[in-house]
Amino acid sequence: MKKMKRKKFWQAGAVLLAATALTACGSSKKSSSSKQDLSWSVAGEITTMDPSKATDVVSFTQMVNTMEGLYRSSKNGQTPGLATSATVSKDGLTYTFNLRKSTWSDGSPVTAKDFVYSWSRTVNPKTESEYAYLFSGIKNADSIQNGKKPVSSLGIKAVGKYQLVVTLEKRMAYFKDLMAFPVFFPQQEKAVKKYGDKYGTASKYMAYNGPFVQKGWTGSNLSWKLEKNSKYWDKSSVKLNQISYSVNKTPSTAYNLYESNKLDGFGLDSNLTKQFKGKSAYHSLANGGTYYLELNEKNQNLANANIRKAISLSINRKNLTSILGGNNLPANTYTAKDLTKVNGEDYTSMIDASAKKMATYNPSLAKKYWKKGLAELGKSSLTLNLLTSDTDSAKKTGEALQSMLESNLSGLKLTVTSVPFKTRLARRENGNFQLCGSDWIADFGDPISFLELLTSANASNYGSWKNSEYDRLIKASKATNDQNERMKDMSQAESIMLKDCGVVPVYYEDDAWMIRPNVKGWLCTRADWDFKNAYIK
CATH class of the missing domain: 3.10.105.10 (Dipeptide-binding Protein; Domain 3)
Incomplete structure (x- = not known):
């Protein structure tokens, strides 16, 4: 995405922007909280928290902040998430990932089997995942989706608890870039089976392994919170204690909340863009x-x-x-x-x-x-x-x-x-x-x-x-x-x-966005907001 000056960092073409040096804003007001609590506006509802079912940026943004895969997006491309190292075979068809020890929000370990389960669930025709096509090129993925081979034949396997081996049918120039996308995140089999059809339909029907855990989303309400995950492997890097989200379909409503110090960031409409363009709190985010x-x-x-x-x-x-x-x-x-x-x-x-x-x-x-x-x-x-x-x-x-x-x-x-x-x-x-x-x-x-x-x-x-x-x-x-x-x-x-x-x-x-100047460290990638390293100065 992009920013004040539309900085674009090209790593396999991805457009990224990190708020590392935001200059002073047009508004002199401070953030809505001095306790590392952020308030953020979104224009639409969450549709699901199920990585196999999501298709929209609102849901994906929630997953980027509450879950984690092999890699995370960064201003310079991809940075390690759960993968501590990766090796690729000479023919480019086999990727071996070594995983760090980490836990789900219930304290149970995240293992290579969680990736195998997640990917297998997504490509399974019974899941009806709209993003299953992204697995094309991974061994047998297409045949599985066409009902010609069993799900168990997918080119992914766990070697012990913390090694994951992925086999491709052909070289994929963009394979590694896919690994930071939520559809490739691990899923806890225990949670999926426990919640059944309710899985991903509300905050309480999920297992999280990312920087934050989600609270208060019922499946249809227009406000919820993310709270710092005390069990996240890299919790020392997470500075925010809480992110409060609210759905504001009318930019004027969001603007009024911003002006009354109840929001730290919101998207602008045409009239507000004209009003604030050029201000130091204004950010232009070309989202690809x-x-x-x-x-x-x-x-x-x-x-x-x-x-x-x-x-x-x-x-x-x-x-x-x-x-x-x-x-x-x-x-x-x-x-x-x-x-x-x-x-x-x-x-x-x-x-x-x-x-x-x-x-x-x-x-x-x-x-x-x-x-x-x-x-x-x-x-x-x-x-x-x-x-x-x-x-x-x-x-x-x-x-x-x-x-x-x-x-x-x-x-x-x-x-x-x-x-x-x-x-x-x-x-x-x-x-x-x-x-x-x-x-x-x-x-x-x-x-x-x-x-x-x-x-x-x-x-x-x-x-x-x-x-x-x-x-x-x-x-x-x-x-x-x-x-x-x-x-x-x-x-x-x-x-x-x-x-x-x-x-x-x-x-x-x-x-176009207005973001308070004392909100630092956020990252916007193709419309997904990552607040892992964000903080309020």
């Missing part, structure tokens, strides 16, 4: 994400490529980002900019220019595609619905898109439905939408983090767009360790998708 429209091709109207193209060409992205304010930039690619460098150039520069034009404002061409699409459908008008979250920025985006599309596409009636974040995720995952305003933030610094989502068999391909050549190119990119070849394959695949408007890119995300 893209906001885009998913178009459900199970809907006959949206299965028509000309209708999709008309929609994309009707969006004035420059005007939209101006309305939203902040530092968001118009997007003409699905993969976020500044995510990966290829021979010194941004990956997105490799994408076909003609493909990018399909994600630019061109109302006259939009009208031609619209007319052609309606003729193919045998219709003179269409009524469509756009699903968004009920946050202030999401509502503003929906309203702007409604106005742009209806004014440019004669005969279109676009309704907008704004629902709580958790509800939007559920409807999206169930395919209960026509158009959906979505965003994706890279899990690690490689285009594959975006592009694999749109392969035909991926569970997160909610719009059901399919293209066999796209699938072939993505598969090819994962079969080689030649970075230039990988990027060439992926850029060609993305060009195919953009020309067909498989999804419609809208803007590259750049979050």
Whole structure:
């Protein structure tokens, strides 16, 4: 993510920012507590604390702070978590990790078997994990997910209590970078079996092994706390005693709480961004994400490529980002900019220019595609619905898109439905939408983090767009360790998708935050906030 000056530390492309030298802020007020208690605002609810089931940044941020895997993200890439050392075989297919002695929050040891259990649970088709695809490349992971091999054949095994051996089917250039992502964290089998269907649905139905333990989340409430974990192996590095979270969907509410000294950090909307931009407490956090429209091709109207193209060409992205304010930039690619460098150039520069034009404002061409699409459908008008979250920025985006599309596409009636974040995720995952305003933030610094989502068999391909050549190119990119070849394959695949408007890119995300100047040591990685080393000065 990023900061005051948008510092970007490129380690396998990941964008990271640590608050190591924050200058004095615009506000002279102190933090909400002098006892190492932090108060933080989030815009959406937790959906789950189950590492096998989570898909959103709010939940992942909770896991980054309450759990720990082999590595943790740092401003310089990855830093050891539970792994004290790692060796790689000459052929690059076998990783051996030695683990430190550590404990779960109930005092029982964290062992290599906890990793074996967690990974096996995630790839098990019965778990229905949307992130199971990230295990592709680990021996037998794909076959297990396709029901062709038993879960026990996964390429991971425990050697004694504190050694973990992972076997790959092919070299994976980004394998180590995956290890700091929550889906690869260990899980306590005892807790999963004890809580059953309740596992991960509330604070009390979890086992923690990270810097903090979560308290007070019931599964639906809008406030909870993280408390310092007295059993964490590196507890001496943890300075905060408590983090109090509150969900504030309206930035003005969060601002009022900040001004009354009840919040230490909150995200800004367009008006507040204009007001505070340039202040020393203001931070611009480019999160490696893209906001885009998913178009459900199970809907006959949206299965028509000309209708999709008309929609994309009707969006004035420059005007939209101006309305939203902040530092968001118009997007003409699905993969976020500044995510990966290829021979010194941004990956997105490799994408076909003609493909990018399909994600630019061109109302006259939009009208031609619209007319052609309606003729193919045998219709003179269409009524469509756009699903968004009920946050202030999401509502503003929906309203702007409604106005742009209806004014440019004669005969279109676009309704907008704004629902709580958790509800939007559920409807999206169930395919209960026509158009959906979505965003994706890279899990690690490689285009594959975006592009694999749109392969035909991926569970997160909610719009059901399919293209066999796209699938072939993505598969090819994962079969080689030649970075230039990988990027060439992926850029060609993305060009195919953009020309067909498989999804419609809208803007590259750049979050704006106000954070008190005496809050130090925080780390923001791709929208996940890590407070392990944070403190109040």
